[in-house]
Every structure is written in C-alpha cells, then in structure tokens.
Amino acid sequence: MDAVLQALADGSRRTMLEILRDHPATAGELAQALPIARPGVSRHLRVLREAGLVDVRQDAQRRIYSLRMAPLQDVDDWLGDYRALWQNRLDALHTEVARGKKERK
Structure with a gap:
C-alpha cells in the first residue's frame, strides 16, 4: 500500500x-x-x-x-477505521451542540 x-x-x-x-x-x-x-x-x-x-x-x-480499482479499494478499506473514528467524534460533537441549544432555550 x-x-x-x-x-x-x-x-x-x-x-x-x-x-x-x-x-x-x-x-x-x-x-x-x-x-x-x-x-x-x-x-x-x-x-x-x-x-x-x-x-x-x-x-x-x-x-x-x-x-x-483494487489498490484504491485497499486504501479505502484501510481508511475505514479512521473514517469510523471521526464519525464517532462528529456524532458526539453533534450531540453536545444539540444539548447546548436545548439548554439556551
């Protein structure tokens, strides 16, 4: 790779x-x-x-x-773990932003 x-x-x-x-x-x-x-x-x-x-x-x-396409698929597979990590972090950020909006109301 x-x-x-x-x-x-x-x-x-x-x-x-x-x-x-x-x-x-x-x-x-x-x-x-x-x-x-x-x-x-x-x-x-x-x-x-x-x-x-x-x-x-x-x-x-x-x-x-x-x-x-096979080598690009290998790179995409490798990046999948990092993509999942960032998605979890972005989901947590979204939750905190939503919580902050509720508290301001």
Whole structure:
C-alpha cells in the first residue's frame, strides 16, 4: 500500500487517475490534459503501473491505459477505521451542540 500512497501523493498522477476513472486513454491523451512533457507523462505512468494502479494493453502501435480499482479499494478499506473514528467524534460533537441549544432555550 505504500507504493499506492506514494503514487497518489502527486497531483499529476491523481489527474491521470481521474481521467482513467472515466475511460481508458493513451499516453498522448493523458499528456494533453497535463502541463508536462510527454517523457514526464511516461515516468508518471510507470509509477502508476508499478503501484498497480493502472493496466496497459497494446493496441497496434498504441498503449491503452486503464484504471485498476483494487489498490484504491485497499486504501479505502484501510481508511475505514479512521473514517469510523471521526464519525464517532462528529456524532458526539453533534450531540453536545444539540444539548447546548436545548439548554439556551
């Protein structure tokens, strides 16, 4: 999961994943959406592939990249415990705010 979190730390890579969330794309299509040169896009795609976040398939002379959801699900599962912790704290805050409003009336 460390490789996934490190890959997600970069804004350009997150932008690529957002595009791939909607549809598979070539490196050229991804490069058009980013203010970086094509070699930089290739380096980012390599990081995403190594982290398991994207798959690549050959289509004649083009490489088509697509999003892999499993690593993101692993991160979401890991964050679930923290989400539950914060939800409990927010519920307690809501209760205290409601109690304070009742006491003022």
